[in-house]
Amino acid sequence: MSILYLLIACSVSLALIFLGAFFWAQRSGQNDDLYTPSMRMLLDEEEEEIPPEK
């Protein structure tokens, strides 16, 4: 059962990596604006020709 020591160490360090990733995301401002990107992705990147009017 001593393998449990290793497994727990593995699981905790994995969880710590995720926690660290979250810290990084939060610090670098990735969660600051959660709304605008959802609109931005619906807009066309480059327009070749003006589409016909409605």
Added chain:
Amino acid sequence: MANTFLEKTICYHCGDDVISGGYVIDDKQFCCNGCKSVFQILSENKLCSYYNYNQHPGATRTRTDKRFDYLSEPSIVSELIDYTDEQITIVTFYIPHIHCSSCLWLLEQLNKINPAVHYCRVDFLKKQLNIRFDHHKMSLQQLVELLDDIGYEPLISLQDIIKKQNSGTRDNLVLKIAVAGFCFGNVMLLSFPEYFGLSVYEQSFKHFFGWLNILFALPVVFFSGRGYFISAWQNLRKKVLSIDFPLALGIAVLFGRTVLDVLTHTGAGFGDTLCGLVFFLLLGKFVQKKTYHHISFERDYRSFFPVAVHIIEDTTERPVPLSQLKTGHRIIIRNNEIIPADAILLKGDALIDFSFVTGESIPVGKTLGEIIYAGGRQTGEAIEMEVIKPVSQSYLTQLWNNEAFTRKQDNRIQTFNEKVSKYFTIVLLTIAFAALIFWLPSDAKRGFAAFTAVLIVACPCALALSTPFTMSAALSIFDRNRFYLKNTRVVEQMAEINTIVMDKTGTITTGDNDSVKIAAVLTEAQKALVYSACVNSMHPLSRMICQYLGNTDKLPISEYMEVAGKGIIATVNGHKLRLGSGKLALNVADDAVNMTRVHMVIDNKYLGFFAFAHRYRDGLKGITALSPAYELFLLSGDQDHEKVELSGFFTDGQQMYFNQSPQDKLDFIQTLQQMSRKVMMIGDGLNDSGALKQSNLGIAVTDNVNNFSPGSDAILDGKSFSKLPSFLRFSKDTVNIIHFSFLISLTYNLIGLSYAITGKLSPLTAAILMPLSTVTIISFTSLATHFAAKRRKLT
């Protein structure tokens, strides 16, 4: 009735009605030159997709007389920008017009119009635009002018509060929650074996798990939970027993017991309860913190004033920041500009609109040499004035020197939480010490166990959560009904209100004037007669008729009499006119409900009437029906023109007060408060800001939430004015829900206490009881709040 209904054309850019033709390009109609020029700029730069994402995305551009030359003044520029170096400058603008995906698309394509712009990013909810540009190729002024040219004028004010509050609130609450949640999950996992029982040969794991639990509890206590210790200590020093004190005590005891139990091998400790407690508490804090990124509740006069004013010095004109404006400066004020300081009129025709300062909607003419107070808006030609008082000491801004603005908000009502937690703490400590003393003589160890168990189990976690969760649910309901509260305390303040004071202009009246309908066919000659009679009257209805009829010739009047509250009797150009109520014009009482009519009789011939849809907001009747449960008052800054119309809602002399200066309004509120009434003030303008601040609950009414509204506790969209009675009732429901959930949490506490005082509280019981009570409270409060909202017909 002749109905001349022309086919309506709509401006391609802004969607307003096209009244006068003549602005046409590519078969597209525009309402004004401003809109047309925006389209021209966009089509030149091949940015016409702007019009494909949404229909009529633009803002109307009828006014194009904005001047931004003050942005060439380095001292002003340096205050506005975020960052600058040799090459680039970064600046963030607040642009109120940002409202759709077209705005987003266009503003992020600025680079196509001017390559000097390197980068632009819109934050849609905050309505902010972050721009990085090359300041060698483009000045800040040019940038702002570019934005203005395409219809997105940034709002630049002295008191850039939106920017300040957005940068100020960045704390690491989310990180604290993340850490607490992380530890909570891990500790739970490690505690399960202990609860399910470990066999004899697995005992070595027990210590290992115990040590790990302590390790996980460390960041929870010292990073996530630190705020509770700090605030409990600060409150203790102020001799206040806040809810944070028993919470901090609970956290400390839980941690102490856990460490002790693990070290002495007496038990598994309370690591999971500890982490869960802190996690849920922080979650409660998080939901309570509701921020409106685009609304500011802390505005003062500085946000209404321009950033700079033009002064004349040795015949040259230059912009000067308001803070540097001194007595003796000669300033020039153009059409639609606000006078920033008390000044003497030296040159030009002054016609000042004081509506924002006094509530009086009719512009006032001023003669040369007269003192004009700050806050008025010039309409007409440019005028020159000499400043006689610095900005901070003018008539209007003096209001801010009143103690209502300097004093901390101690007239606010104590929240339920604050009231209860004081007694709660005392009772809790009494029980804990009683248990200790009871067991101490017989079994010291058990006494200590009982003492700590009481502090653990009675930790008012559920109590601390009931308010935030109820309030955040209530706040989101208010929010959906376009009623924006500054914070969660406001809900409880609203429930305690028993007196409502209202401002008139802009608060109970609507701003728009297009509610005039004519039920008569008038010839041009008759129109001129009516116009000539009405133009002499200062009554709002007369003003509206004049506006409706437009500019016609003014005819000579030989006889003129205005009967207060009735109408006008006049002889114009030899014709006898009777304009006014049915009583005056026809000698029969008017029976029209919900609208005011002005009947016209010319030379004893009845021609018909003008109908005015009520200029009062919908639901005023509903609010006046709140009396006698609430005491109602109306304070108006303007003359008593509308006394008669208003007497249907308020009784004169007791409820209505006219000619009230901003200071009068403040004093009136104060007098009411001295009679120990809880006063809610509803106002809209700068003239109400003193009263709003002084009142127990100040609500600013506005037709456009993004526009300026004075500092207040809550901002109400004019469209939701009729829902105010429902809001009041709902706030009372909310407080009842909090009371009830307090009872629930007390029940849980009592159950826990019955285990605790015997000294036999197992970690398992605590670990079950704590999350169970929390979940009950959270689900009860959110369900009950939504049910109450439904009952009050609030969606």
